[in-house]
Amino acid sequence: MPEAAVPLGRPGWVDLASPDVSASKRFYRGLFGWSDFTLAVPSYGDYEILTLGDDQGPVVAGLQSLADDAQPPTWTCYFRVENLQDTAAAVEAAGGQELMPPTNVADLGQVALFQDRQGADFGVALPGILEIGFGTEPSTVCWIELMCPDIRQPRRFYGAVLGWEAVDHVHHGRPWITWKAGDRFFGGAVSPDEPPPHTPAQWIPYFWVTDCDASAARAAELGAHIQLPPTDAPPGRYARLTDPTGAGLGIITPARRPDGAETSTRS
Template sequence: MPEMTEFPPGFASWVELASPNLEASKHFYCELFGWYTYTLTAKGMGEYEVFTLGDIQGPEIGGMYELADDSQRASWTIYFRTDDLPATLDAVRAAGGRELVEPMDIADLGRMAQCSDSQGAYFALWVAYNLKGAGVVDEPSAMCWVELACPDIHEARRFYGDVFGWKAVDRSYYSPAYTNWKIGDWSVAGMVPLEEWWPPGFPSHWIPYFWVADCDAAAARATDLGGLVHVPPTDIQPGRFSVMTDPAGARLAVITPAVADLDSVKKRP
């Protein structure tokens, strides 16, 4: 896919890592995906790390900030695009979700708010100013999918349908109840029920998927770098995938797509 210049409302546009140790996280992800990082300093936000492909001139992949204390959990947060932040927050509250961080401007980059859905999964909303979102998606070493894991898939279908207007489509991948969410003809996200590969009582959560050339090699490399593989490389219709946590415990997935043209895959009926 060419570099991104705009994301429609309801699409995942940015991904952000909350880390207890920035240098350790830089090492893990740069070694695993070949990313580069630079530090962005802007009024009102302190220092913010930006992951890019290749070097400082490469397209942006996502961001990272340091957790305030050890009581907070390392995690990836998915940002969904909106053109009307107050209206989307109203929809979140009306659907049973919560506003966790009030709307704020992030320098001249954009305006954000953080929320949780009706089952407690965190996500964020983004109104773009100068940062439209990730500079590239759906190609090697970039984000290519986002997925929710939760105990009640029917409640999640209701919530995200109300908030973003997503339409739920059933798929039969590795889960008997896989949900594919669509906006028009385009697939924007997926969902699985919390199952045996998550610890008992593990909370609902969103995770990003990153495209890798060799899923088995990426899973082995993640282990060598101190990560923990929870779902070993597994073949499903869209490709070969693996779910893991980084050394700090943030969950993510990698996938080697079965078809390189993800546009055609995401426009499947």
């Protein structure tokens, strides 16, 4: 179930903008066993709420049609903040851009969209009706990662904007960082080994699966493209993929549960 209060700076919501909502529903139902129901939001359009199990289950994400056919399919991560206007000012001071000013989305909450200095889109939100239980059980988001050309810039940017604490690591000779808000780590940043030309920086949500290899195989059967096959790293065994509409995401069997218990991650 969702946490009573998502700590400031932590991920509080994710949603998918898709060119084919029906195809997205089929894929995520098949991969994670999600259900869904539709909210009709005045002046905003239909918004799909994705849930665990049946449509009465815990809320895990949102889904909507692309606002513009020229936009790429994408998952957006939203972080909890105390004041949207103050965050907008901090983004501007840190060199980012505002994509959507602070906006009321009916009774669901207040959100704003921004872009960091390397072009990665992200959202911020005030606590509202919709909250995800970040990393509370399988098939929920349990990790987020920023793929970007230069991990030094986001270290400064997100520290200034969201108050994150960055911790440096080296894995297989590659530098990467993890981020902490409050007393828990929730994500990281890494530069691709050989990114394709003109690949934009982007946030990728990782969903908790109990067997990364089996879930990657199932995703491929459902039409996903496996960008990175199951691989071991300190946070766990993970894979990156694009869903059948082209949106990027990750799956991971965490090395440890959020409560600190061991999982059955392969070595």
